[in-house]
Amino acid sequence: MTFNRRTFLGTAGVLATGLAAPMVLAQGKPRVVVVGGGAGGATAARYIAKDSKGEIDVTLIEPSRTYYTCFFSNLYLGGFQELSDIAHSYGTLAADYGINVVHDWAVGVDRGAKTVSLAGGGSVPYDKLILSPGIDFVDGAVDGWDISAQNKMPHAYKAGSQTELLKAQISAMPEGGTFAMVAPPNPFRCPPGPYERVSMVAHVLKVNNPTAKIIVADPKPKFSKMSLFQEGWANHYEGMVDWIGEDFGGGNVSVNPDAMTVTIDGEETQVDVCNVIPAMKAGRIAEMAGVTEGNWAPVNAADMSSKADPDIYVLGDASQQGDMPKSGFSANSQAKVCANAVRGALTGSKVFPAKFSNTCWSLIDTDDGVKVGATYEATPEKIAKVDGFISQTGESADLRKATYEESLGWYAGITSDMFG
Amino acid sequence: MRWPKSLICAVLAGGLTPVASTAEEIGDAIAGKAVFTQCKGCHEVGEGAENKSGPHLNGIFGRSAAGLEGFKYSKSLVRAGNSGLEWHADTLSAYIENPRAFASGTRMSFRGLKDPEDRANVIAYLRGFSDNPRDIPEADPTAKATDHSVDPNILAIQGDPEYGAYLSSECTTCHQIEGGDEGIPSIVYWPYEDFVVAMHAYKKKQRPHPVMQMVAGRLSNDEIAALAAFFNKPN
Ligand SMILES: Cc1cc2nc3c(=O)[nH]c(=O)nc-3n(C[C@H](O)[C@H](O)[C@H](O)COP(=O)(O)OP(=O)(O)OC[C@H]3O[C@@H](n4cnc5c(N)ncnc54)[C@H](O)[C@@H]3O)c2cc1C
Numbered sequence: 001m002t003f004n005r006r007t008f009l010g011t012a013g014v015l016a017t018g019l020a021a022p023m024v025l026a027q028g029k030p031r032v033v034v035v036g037g038g039a040g041g042a043t044a045a046r047y048i049a050k051d052s053k054g055e056i057d058v059t060l061i062e063p064s065r066t067y068y069t070c071f072f073s074n075l076y077l078g079g080f081q082e083l084s085d086i087a088h089s090y091g092t093l094a095a096d097y098g099i100n101v102v103h104d105w106a107v108g109v110d111r112g113a114k115t116v117s118l119a120g121g122g123s124v125p126y127d128k129l130i131l132s133p134g135i136d137f138v139d140g141a142v143d144g145w146d147i148s149a150q151n152k153m154p155h156a157y158k159a160g161s162q163t164e165l166l167k168a169q170i171s172a173m174p175e176g177g178t179f180a181m182v183a184p185p186n187p188f189r190c191p192p193g194p195y196e197r198v199s200m201v202a203h204v205l206k207v208n209n210p211t212a213k214i215i216v217a218d219p220k221p222k223f224s225k226m227s228l229f230q231e232g233w234a235n236h237y238e239g240m241v242d243w244i245g246e247d248f249g250g251g252n253v254s255v256n257p258d259a260m261t262v263t264i265d266g267e268e269t270q271v272d273v274c275n276v277i278p279a280m281k282a283g284r285i286a287e288m289a290g291v292t293e294g295n296w297a298p299v300n301a302a303d304m305s306s307k308a309d310p311d312i313y314v315l316g317d318a319s320q321q322g323d324m325p326k327s328g329f330s331a332n333s334q335a336k337v338c339a340n341a342v343r344g345a346l347t348g349s350k351v352f353p354a355k356f357s358n359t360c361w362s363l364i365d366t367d368d369g370v371k372v373g374a375t376y377e378a379t380p381e382k383i384a385k386v387d388g389f390i391s392q393t394g395e396s397a398d399l400r401k402a403t404y405e406e407s408l409g410w411y412a413g414i415t416s417d418m419f420g
Numbered sequence: 421m422r423w424p425k426s427l428i429c430a431v432l433a434g435g436l437t438p439v440a441s442t443a444e445e446i447g448d449a450i451a452g453k454a455v456f457t458q459c460k461g462c463h464e465v466g467e468g469a470e471n472k473s474g475p476h477l478n479g480i481f482g483r484s485a486a487g488l489e490g491f492k493y494s495k496s497l498v499r500a501g502n503s504g505l506e507w508h509a510d511t512l513s514a515y516i517e518n519p520r521a522f523a524s525g526t527r528m529s530f531r532g533l534k535d536p537e538d539r540a541n542v543i544a545y546l547r548g549f550s551d552n553p554r555d556i557p558e559a560d561p562t563a564k565a566t567d568h569s570v571d572p573n574i575l576a577i578q579g580d581p582e583y584g585a586y587l588s589s590e591c592t593t594c595h596q597i598e599g600g601d602e603g604i605p606s607i608v609y610w611p612y613e614d615f616v617v618a619m620h621a622y623k624k625k626q627r628p629h630p631v632m633q634m635v636a637g638r639l640s641n642d643e644i645a646a647l648a649a650f651f652n653k654p655n
Contacts, residue, residue, distance in 0.1 A: 047589065329593060336589040352586045355638075359594075359631055375634055386638060389630040402502040406594075406631075409603030413594045 029057045030346035033116050033126035035106045035285055037062030037090060039069075040132030040316030040331035042418040047339035049097040055347050059100040059124055061116065065089060067419075068159035070190065071328045072411055075363060077156075077167050078200030086159065092420035106133075109289035111309055128342050131291070132315040132331065133283025134158070135189050138295065141279035142182055143254035152257040153274040156197075157189065169273045170204060176211040177272035180262045182253055183218040184277045187296075189317050189326045191224035192372070194277055196362040199229065202237040203365055215271070216243045217264045219251030224325075225362060225372055231393045232364035282318035296320035301378035302354050303341035304334050313338050322382025323374075330358045332414055337378075354378040361407035367397070369404030447537070452545025455538045462530070465549050474528060480507050481550035485523070496525030496605070504628040512546070513539045514626050517569060520614055521621045525605070534569070570620045575613055577645040584650025587643055590635070597654055608654050615648040 034045045037060050045060045052058075067088045075081040090101045105119040115123040137147065137155065145153060156166040170179065179201055183194045198216060205212040222245070223229075233241045244250040249265025255276060261268050281287075281295035291297045291306040297314040298307040299321050306312040315338055316331030324330040337354040344351035359373030374388030391403065456465070462474035469476035475491040485501035486493035493501075500523045505511060515522045516539050518532040533539050588597075591607065599606040607615070621627040622636035623644070639647070 051585075332593055333590065340586060350582070352583060355587070355590055357590055357593075357635065371631070373631055373634065375638055387634055389634055396502075398502045399504070402499060405603035407603070409596075409600070410594045412600055412602060413592060413596045413604065416596055416598065417589075417592050 029055065030127045031057045031059070031125060032128045032130065032342060032346070033124050034058065034060045034130045034132065035062075035116065036132040036134060036283065036316075037064075037067055037093075037101070038132060038134055038316065038331070039071075039328035039414075039418060040335045041130065042067070042090075042093065043332045043335035044130050044132065044313075044315060044339050044342075045099050046093055046097055046418065046420055047336055048343055049093075049099050051339065051349075052343050052347060054098065056343065057100070058098075059102060059126075060090070060093065061102045061104060061106050061118070061124070062090065063103060063105045063119075064160075065103055066160075068163065069328065069411075069415065070157070070159045070193070071414075073156070073159040073163045074193065074197045074200045076163060077170065077197060078203045078363065080200075080363065080366075083164060088415060088419050090419070096420055106285050107288070109285070109312075111290065111312070114311065126311075127346060128311055128313065129289075130313045130315060130338060130342070131283075131286050131289060131297070131318060132335070133285045133318055135280040135282065135317045135326075136284050138279040138281050141184075142276050145182075145255050145257065145276045145278065149255075149257040149276075152260070153255060153276045155277050156275060157193075157277050157280075166273070166275060170201060171208070173205075173209055173212055173272045175209055177209065177213075178269065179205070179212065179214045179273045179275070180269070180271040181214070181216045181275045182255065182262070182277060183216055183220070183223070183250075185219045185251075185279050187326060188277070188280045190328075190360070191325050192229075192360055192362045194218075195223055195225065195229045196364075197275070198241060198243075199232060199237075199362070199364045202233065202240050205240065206237055212240070214241045215262070215264070215269065216241065217250045217253045217262065218243060218245050219253075221246040224360075225370060225390065227393055228370045228391055229362075229364065232368060232370075236365040236368070280317075282314075286314060286318045293320070301381075301383040304338040305341070313342065322376075322379075323385040324356060324358055324376055324383050325360065327358055327360050328414060329360060329410075330356070332417060333357055334383075356383055359410070361403065361410065363404060363407070367401040367404050369400055369407055370395075371403055371407070447540030447542075447544035449541070449544040449548055452541035452543070455533070455542040456545055458533070459530075459542070462528075465546065469549075477546055478549050480512070480546055481509075483507050485511075494523065494525050494527040496523035497527075499523070499605070500628065503630075509543050509547070511626065512543050514621070516542065518617060521570075521617045522627055524610070524614060524618050570617050574620070574641050574645075575616055577641060579612075579642070579645030579647065579649030581646065581649040581653070583643070584646035584648070587639075587647050588650050588654070591647070591651075594631075607651055610648075610651060612648050612652050615651060616644055619644045619647070 032048055034041045045058050048056055049058045069086045072081050072086050093099045094101045106116045107119045108117040115125050117123040154162045154166045156162040252265045254263045260271055262271050282292050282297050286292050286297045291308045291312055297319050299314050299319045304313045304315055306314050315334045317326040333356045341351055343349050356376035359371055361369055361371045363369050370391035372390040375386045376383045377386050462472055463477050464470055465477040469478050471491050475488045485505040486497040516533050519526045519528045594604050595607045599608045619636050622632040625633055
């Protein structure tokens with residue numbers, strides 16, 4: 001494991017005080033521990049704390065003090081958002097909802113003793129444990145790339161410094177330079193994400209560096225909202241984007257971070273920026289807790305409980321739940337179903353039937369927004385799709401603009417739903 | 421079904437004059453002229469009609485909602501138009517019956533025409549001033565005196581706010597509980613009935629928005645009532 005030493009030291013002081021609290025307060029009260037303060041974890045912690053009105057002791061373990069949303073991080077690349085617009089802190093969750101926010105890494109789960117151990121030392125006991133650690137990358141997924149190369153060839157698939165780095169690299173591209181992306185295989189976080197990113201990069205280049213090129217090596221034969229993106233690329237960025245799908249060898253890729261080359265189906269190209277988005281798996285802590293099967297953690301659709309342990313729940317990207325795409329919207333939706341079930345199990349409050357939904361907006365160019373969405377229900381096997389919709393090609397500019405504006409409304413809505 | 425050719429010709433030939441022969445088909449245009457007196461305070465129709473506090477209603481059929489250049493519509497009606505709401509006999513009837521069922525924040529402060537007969541008649545009258553009636557289905561059921569208000573029994577359901585609170589968590593991913601109104605409208609502190617009516621308009625696909633049609637489409641009458649009860653007093 002490669003946790004950052006400095007984070008540990010930096011949070012050790014906070015830990016001492018942060019940890020004392022849950023132990024004392026916990027007397028007699030049921031204890032929920034949430035690992036990961038992202039779309040799934042922050043929402044679950046907030047809903048449990050809010051709805052149990054102090055009857056449940058909630059601890060949220062999250063190493064970062066600032067959470068940068070991956071959603072809208074592409075808009076930051078495109079110049080439509082500032083980095084500060086997508087930064088959120090845990091202050092309100094702690095102050096207004098009484099959640100014990102512990103800034104540290106969870107490094108182990110003892111399912112027998114029901115405790116989570118922390119990198120900074122010590123452990124936190126739980127009655128119910130919720131894991132929402134997001135994703136990690138599959139080792140060796142892209143030939144020539146590993147996590148130590150992320151400063152030369154960033155993934156920018158966890159937002160923050162990686163996204164900043166990618167943006168700086170794009171600005172520094174020489175005139176007529178080449179931006180390459182290595183797209184991931186299914187399943188991965190945010191199916192339209194890489195293609196929205198291509199659109200945003202093209203948007204920036206069109207203004208600052210119109211003779212630059214974008215190459216995408218993709219191991220898939222098709223992708224989310226493909227016809228909408230391709231229509232948009234043709235309309236706004238004619239001739240700029242070269243998407244090389246599976247049929248043309250897009251899956252046969254290796255990179256050389258030192259030489260800044262990308263080899264696609266035997267053909268080597270010198271590039272100026274290379275955004276490598278490798279294959280993904282559940283955040284490591286899920287594996288350490290022993291709740292994964294293969295790359296992901298299987299869950300029961302009715303309450304998001306792990307198939308391996310009824311006292312552990314897995315939310316968001318890390319879970320293997322069925323038909324929902326791995327998105328912030330999905331994680332937030334799953335978190336509420338889970339929060340309702342966990343509260344019911346611990347306090348006897350009424351448990352209502354599970355309902356899930358998802359909508360993902362993507363921006364193609366200024367005021368040109370598209371969306372795809374669906375509703376889902378819990379079946380004994382999985383979360384199953386009920387009904388859905390998708391934007392159409394050839395829609396009016398007014399509708400596309402309204403769709404973009406909706407996405408701004410959604411961003412404000414979901415972030416206040418997560419962080420209070 | 422389309423309008424019979426002969427009828428279109430008759431309308432075109434007649435120019436902007438109401439055509440009596442439409443009467444049996446979709447209501448009585450002559451009787452509709454009398455009903456229109458209720459609209460006249462705000463709307464003009466016919467030759468030389470201009471915008472007053474409401475937009476002029478020439479050529480309203482087939483036009484997208486809030487589609488007239490130069491008239492300052494409400495945000496609500498503009499949104500409905502962007503989402504694809506077009507004026508046809510059925511949509512006009514629903515709007516005139518209860519303007520807020522379609523566009524909750526509409527600036528048309530008119531309590532609505534409850535009598536289906538009156539609506540059919542005034543629509544028949546207006547139709548005569550649309551010189552481009554190609555998309556008007558002749559046998560459009562709502563062009564006849566159809567009642568599509570929300571069933572009073574549904575409006576009478578007492579919603580369970582606790583259930584509503586749970587269900588509301590699906591909504592608050594988009595609609596802010598504090599009531600922000602940027603890009604997505606606010607739905608808090610609404611009158612109970614307006615809320616129920618709006619949700620049923622999405623459920624019945626009278627309102628065009630695909631997300632909301634999907635969301636409302638799988639809510640039962642009791643669930644809509646529960647949500648209306650909760651959002652009426654969200655804290
Ligand atoms: C470029 C891009 C664009 C996107 N756009 C959209 C969009 O428009 N709409 C949308 O709905 N989704 C979008 N997504 C997807 C969305 O960001 C994710 O699906 C969502 O964040 C998943 O939530 P999560 O809770 O599973 O994980 P995350 O939100 O990633 O949260 C996981 C948290 O767990 C913490 N953590 C991990 N391991 C540990 C540990 N051992 N101990 C303690 N804490 C730990 C991490 O620090 C992190 O804060 C996008 C993603 C990307 C990359």
